[in-house]
Amino acid sequence: MLSTLTAPQMLVVTELDEPFLPLPDDLLVNLRDSRGAVDALLEALPAQWPNANMQLPDSATGPALQAAFLVMSHLGGKMLLFQGSAPSLGAGKFKAREALAAYGTEREAALRNPEDPFFKRFAAEASRQQITLDVFVAAPGPVDLASLAAIPRYTCGQVNYYPGFYAARDGARLTADVTRNLSRPxxxxxxxxxxxxxxxxxxxxxxxxxxxxxxxxxxxxxxxxxxxxxxxxxxxxxxxxxxxxxxxxxxxxxxxxxxxxxxxxxxxxxTGDLAEMYRASDGGATAALLAKLAVEKALMSKLDETRAALQAKLAGALKEYRLLAGAGARAPNALVYPESMRFLAAHALGLVKCTAFRGGGREVNADERTAALHALMEAPADAALSTAYPDVFALHDPAAAG
Missing domain, CATH: 2.60.40.1670 (beta-sandwich domain of Sec23/24)
Incomplete structure (x- = not known):
């Protein structure tokens, strides 16, 4: 978009293997100087696809990312990717990898990591040039989000996923997410x-x-x-x-x-007293750390092993504190744990049943699980706890929820 233009201009580059810039300069403009042209571009985009029922066009996601990288690599910044269909052309094109038979085998962890080395290479180069990628996926079918999410994972980016996107239902959420993304400090x-x-x-x-x-x-x-x-x-x-x-x-x-x-x-x-350390611990922060450890485990191991590891850490902590507690504190059939950690068991067991870790390929599709894993890794402690133990509202008395 030339800074001297009052309306947007489209330049078509058909090269997919080695994308290049049709103009070396003036493709990246200052918003203050070209606000009218930017607004005109955004308003014109819906007219490009007026029929919502038309067949989805091919998507050259990899070459588009490479071209955008060339435009902004001298400055760095933040790149937003809006994905409406599976990448089908050029580097990083979609491959159907979701195989239910792979769950429970040594091949399972590979389903949650990129198969094409393009994504990790691009992430490393983007980080070197101070570029973050935030992804917004609103596709009707699978897009291999495990591959796309590798770039935000290494560039401190964000993944926003809208399964079965329907504008009347999900449009307000998408608008809120984009607004938050562009306006937050x-x-x-x-x-x-x-x-x-x-x-x-x-x-x-x-x-x-x-x-x-x-x-x-x-x-x-x-x-x-x-x-x-x-x-x-x-x-x-x-x-x-x-x-x-x-x-x-x-x-x-x-x-x-x-x-x-x-x-x-x-x-x-x-302190030299381990029991005192337990009593001074932050149960919410501990549960949030367990969630991040479980995410890393899920990217390297089977989900069964991830759930087992999460439960083993919880059981080990409970057993250790019980041994530290005096015999007089061990009430029969009671949870012996300090006040600050009393909800750790509920949060840890809740994580086992959340979208990121529960079931297998039949219960949660691969893209939805990838989005949940990414969100859990970057979530603040309160958001991680809400994921593990969601709020419950009394449907018979909505007023009681405030």
Missing amino acids: TAWEAVMRIRCSRGLRISSFHGHFFNRSTDLLALPTCDPDKTFAVQIAHEETMVSGAVGFVQCALLYTNSNGERRIRVHTLCLPV
């Missing part, structure tokens, strides 16, 4: 580092990012809807002192072009 070209006191170390990171080094997370964009989790382990030396520190630093550029650094430092008391 955003940090650009960000890197995050987390450090601990001597005697402690970060053993693992969980979330959607690209590991630039052992302790540096590359985040092309970061916003309030993204969360990250870490696990802290002991070093060989013991923690000295009465308190320990955890510090998180985010270096980023704000929307005004100012380079800033935001630092959060958490001071926590050190």
Whole structure:
């Protein structure tokens, strides 16, 4: 879109294997300078497909992503992909991979990961150029979302999935999601580092990012809807002192072009009493961390093994605390757990039955499961808990819900 034009102009490139830019400059414009042309383009798009019942056209998703990358690679930023049908042309084209017979076998985990190496290569290059991809899928059939979602996974992007999209039903949700995506506060070209006191170390990171080094997370964009989790382990030396520190630093550029650094430092008391540590734990944060660990397990293992691992972690924690508790605290047929952790069992067992982990290929289709896994990995603690243990409303008395 030339900055000097008052109306949008279409340039057609038929090359799929090696896309190129028909014009080297002026395809990316400043919204303030070309607002009229951008509005005209958005208003003209529905006229391109006036018949909602027409056959869906072919989709060259891979070449389109490559072309958009060429347009914005010198600046970085955020790319939005709206997918209305399965990719059918060029790099990354759709392959029907959903096989019910693969569930329960060693081939199952591959169904939840991209088969074509194009997607991971593109994600790595996009992260290097500070580009995030957010995906909006509103297709009537399968699109191999497991492949498309690999790019947002490594570029701190988001996946929005509308199964069986119907405008009268899902249009308001799509509008709200796009509005939120474009209007929320955003940090650009960000890197995050987390450090601990001597005697402690970060053993693992969980979330959607690209590991630039052992302790540096590359985040092309970061916003309030993204969360990250870490696990802290002991070093060989013991923690000295009465308190320990955890510090998180985010270096980023704000929307005004100012380079800033935001630092959060958490001071926590050190205790040698394991039972006291249990009592001071945050049950909601623990359940959210278990959810992220389960997502990573599901991407590498069978769903049966994921559910078993989640239940084993819960049972192990319960058994350990029960051994720590005195015999007088062990009431028969009662859950022996501190007050702060009393809902952990309900949340963990709820995760087993949520869309991300329940059943197999017959109960949840592959695209829906992929979207649920992606959302659970990036969800804040309260959203993860709502997924595991949804709100229940009394249908016989709606007024009681407020």
